[in-house]
Amino acid sequence: MPQTLYDKLWDSHVVHVEEDGTALLYIDRHLVHEVTSAQAYEGLRAAGRKPWRVESVVATADHNTPTTNWEEGLAGVRDPFAKLQIETLDANIKHFGAKVYFPYLDKRQGIVHVIGPEQGATLPGMTVVCGDSHTSTHGAFACLAHGIGTSEVEHVLATQCLVTQKMKNMRINVDGPLARGVTAKDVVLAIIGRIGTAGGTGYAIEFAGSTIRSLSMEGRMTVCNMAIEAGARAGMVAVDEVTIEYLRGRKFAPSGALWDPAVAYWRTLKSDPGAKFDREVTLDAREIKPHVTWGTSPEMVVTVEDTVPDPDKEKDAQRREAMERALNYMGLAPRTPITHIAIDKVFIGSCTNSRIEDLRVAASVVKGRRVAKNVKLALVVPGSGLVKEQAEREGLDRVFREAGFEWREPGCSMCLGMNPDRLSAGERCASTSNRNFEGRQGPGGRTHLVSPAMAAAAAIEGHFVDIRRWT
Amino acid sequence: MEKFTVLNGVVAPLDRANVDTDQIIPKQYLASIKRTGFGEGLFAEWRKDPGFVLNQPRYKGATILLGRKNFGCGSSREHAPWALMDYGFRSVIAPSFADIFFNNSFKNGLLPVVLSEAEVDRLFHQCNAFPGFRLVIDLERQTVESTDGALSMRFEVEPFRKYCLLNGLDEIGLTLRHTDEIRAFEARRRSQYPWYF
Numbered sequence: 001m002p003q004t005l006y007d008k009l010w011d012s013h014v015v016h017v018e019e020d021g022t023a024l025l026y027i028d029r030h031l032v033h034e035v036t037s038a039q040a041y042e043g044l045r046a047a048g049r050k051p052w053r054v055e056s057v058v059a060t061a062d063h064n065t066p067t068t069n070w071e072e073g074l075a076g077v078r079d080p081f082a083k084l085q086i087e088t089l090d091a092n093i094k095h096f097g098a099k100v101y102f103p104y105l106d107k108r109q110g111i112v113h114v115i116g117p118e119q120g121a122t123l124p125g126m127t128v129v130c131g132d133s134h135t136s137t138h139g140a141f142a143c144l145a146h147g148i149g150t151s152e153v154e155h156v157l158a159t160q161c162l163v164t165q166k167m168k169n170m171r172i173n174v175d176g177p178l179a180r181g182v183t184a185k186d187v188v189l190a191i192i193g194r195i196g197t198a199g200g201t202g203y204a205i206e207f208a209g210s211t212i213r214s215l216s217m218e219g220r221m222t223v224c225n226m227a228i229e230a231g232a233r234a235g236m237v238a239v240d241e242v243t244i245e246y247l248r249g250r251k252f253a254p255s256g257a258l259w260d261p262a263v264a265y266w267r268t269l270k271s272d273p274g275a276k277f278d279r280e281v282t283l284d285a286r287e288i289k290p291h292v293t294w295g296t297s298p299e300m301v302v303t304v305e306d307t308v309p310d311p312d313k314e315k316d317a318q319r320r321e322a323m324e325r326a327l328n329y330m331g332l333a334p335r336t337p338i339t340h341i342a343i344d345k346v347f348i349g350s351c352t353n354s355r356i357e358d359l360r361v362a363a364s365v366v367k368g369r370r371v372a373k374n375v376k377l378a379l380v381v382p383g384s385g386l387v388k389e390q391a392e393r394e395g396l397d398r399v400f401r402e403a404g405f406e407w408r409e410p411g412c413s414m415c416l417g418m419n420p421d422r423l424s425a426g427e428r429c430a431s432t433s434n435r436n437f438e439g440r441q442g443p444g445g446r447t448h449l450v451s452p453a454m455a456a457a458a459a460i461e462g463h464f465v466d467i468r469r470w471t
Numbered sequence: 472m473e474k475f476t477v478l479n480g481v482v483a484p485l486d487r488a489n490v491d492t493d494q495i496i497p498k499q500y501l502a503s504i505k506r507t508g509f510g511e512g513l514f515a516e517w518r519k520d521p522g523f524v525l526n527q528p529r530y531k532g533a534t535i536l537l538g539r540k541n542f543g544c545g546s547s548r549e550h551a552p553w554a555l556m557d558y559g560f561r562s563v564i565a566p567s568f569a570d571i572f573f574n575n576s577f578k579n580g581l582l583p584v585v586l587s588e589a590e591v592d593r594l595f596h597q598c599n600a601f602p603g604f605r606l607v608i609d610l611e612r613q614t615v616e617s618t619d620g621a622l623s624m625r626f627e628v629e630p631f632r633k634y635c636l637l638n639g640l641d642e643i644g645l646t647l648r649h650t651d652e653i654r655a656f657e658a659r660r661r662s663q664y665p666w667y668f
Contacts, residue, residue, distance in 0.1 A: 038504035254666035262666040
């Protein structure tokens with residue numbers, strides 16, 4: 001019976017199934033950060049339990065950590081509650097243990113979904129969980145990667161298993177070459193624009209097709225990262241030579257005698273010919289243009305050639321109301337050309353787009369130019385200490401600073417308005433992150449999701465521009 | 472989770488309907504990294520009034536809370552049962568409960584007991600009339616009785632939930648019944664795919 005990649009990942013991890021289909025799924029990799037782990041560890045303590053398999057845990061502090069003042073040490077964390085969370089994670093890892101821990105201020109610290117893959121801690125064929133919805137990122141490595149809640153974090157710590165039901169199979173095929181200036185971020189925004197923020201609900205999505213194959217691992221991570229924004233808890237890409245080359249030699253990847261057998265197994269991690277999907281969607285990559293979100297949901301997205309939609313053209317009353325509400329919140333008039341929208345701030349970072357390739361692209365756009373006068377603040381936040389080091393070796397930090405960007409320490413930063421990097425009410429931001437909900441980057445903050453190249457170009461021009469025309 | 476078998480305790484009467492989770496534990500008490508310590512915030516707003524029932528010395532040490540209909544309505548915060556238990560309660564008796572609160576209570580070993588409006592009325596009378604009024608809740612027999620045997624009532628409880636409470640099994644406890652299977656799976660995986668360990 002031909003199986004999909006998801007079927008194979010599911011079957012290879014089921015420990016036990018109940019009559020109603022609820023399964024215990026074994027977890028290979030448990031990523032932990034400071035915001036969703038405190039009460040899970042507290043629960044373990046209260047019940048007198050220990051983690052089942054400490055070697056599965058890879059931990060870091062990323063959400064609440066500041067991206068400045070690192071030279072002051074812990075005193076640089078001005079928010080006492082953030083400081084408490086960081087210290088609590090320190091204490092919990094010290095007490096309970098981990099395979100590896102990158103605490104705040106460590107050179108290898110970074111966004112949890114950046115550090116896992118770059119360290120080779122995310123391997124094809126693994127189940128990967130974390131108390132964070134963008135865990136889907138790791139699906140780029142043909143993993144079954146899920147976001148989970150704090151009670152589930154505790155459950156996985158104590159039993160090494162997740163209680164879960166099998167999802168349906170969806171395949172999204174993207175075929176054809178991408179035009180110059182069009183990136184993985186635009187591909188996934190186009191997908192969300194097509195199927196909607198609930199289009200993937202109840203499904204595990206496999207991204208396939210020649211376009212997906214043509215993406216680097218970092219590009220595949222960008223696509224899988226936003227699977228959750230289409231409603232799918234898990235997104236994945238099958239193994240190929242690109243996957244294997246990425247992993248070769250990474251710190252926690254198999255080596256020596258284990259490398260060849262691991263690779264042989266990894267090569268089986270793809271859907272069989274004739275495997276059945278419950279839903280299939282196909283996009284032509286040649287039709288994908290640079291995208292910009294205009295509203296308060298990732299599905300409220302258009303291309304840079306378009307105008308802000310007109311609610312009067314929307315027949316469905318509920319959708320029209322939602323559009324009006326979004327336009328009001330975002331302070332946008334219908335039919336405004338996207339390229340006429342001026343911005344106040346720029347954020348290049350987040351688990352979606354903060355890896356070295358993203359920084360290279362952004363740097364090449366801004367090299368030799370200056371941030372526009374109307375842009376109050378332009379931040380570049382590398383996804384990890386290792387990414388930061390690599391970028392500095394390549395001189396990218398100088399390029400950004402000379403252009404008027406602030407070059408920051410790693411962390412989740414302005415993606416979610418929890419640490420000091422936030423938008424003030426009414427501020428408009430070109431952001432390479434993954435969510436544009438009301439108040440996401442700060443109460444009253446107005447988020448436009450774009451690719452790193454588009455964000456960089458907007459920073460220079462002070463408004464959105466078509467990156468395909470950039471010289 | 473602590474087992475719940477027989478509870479013999481002082482009853483505190485909270486004579487209000489629709490007690491919501493924002494009253495049970497106001498949101499300023501939610502910014503905590505712990506699952507414990509919420510007892511301080513239990514009915515924090517209402518406790519500001521010296522006349523509030525939980526401030527009366529005769530109800531000190533109460534382990535059973537007597538309530539009215541739709542107890543625990545509002546948000547899904549698991550902090551609500553955590554606060555009640557941290558304060559010292561192990562059971563709440565009411566004619567009806569809100570769904571999420573009802574579920575959250577079982578998950579944390581707090582027994583919600585549903586009795587009829589008439590029975591609950593009677594209990595309020597007894598509790599107000601006799602200082603130090605106690606009840607004995609027997610989960611195995613599914614009974615609520617006064618210590619002199621004068622009052623005896625039966626309550627319904629879903630068999631699986633009863634089993635979990637009687638045995639002190641929380642979700643983790645339930646999964647750990649499969650410990651041998653998990654170990655066997657792990658051993659097989661480790662020998663077949665050692666690079667994952």
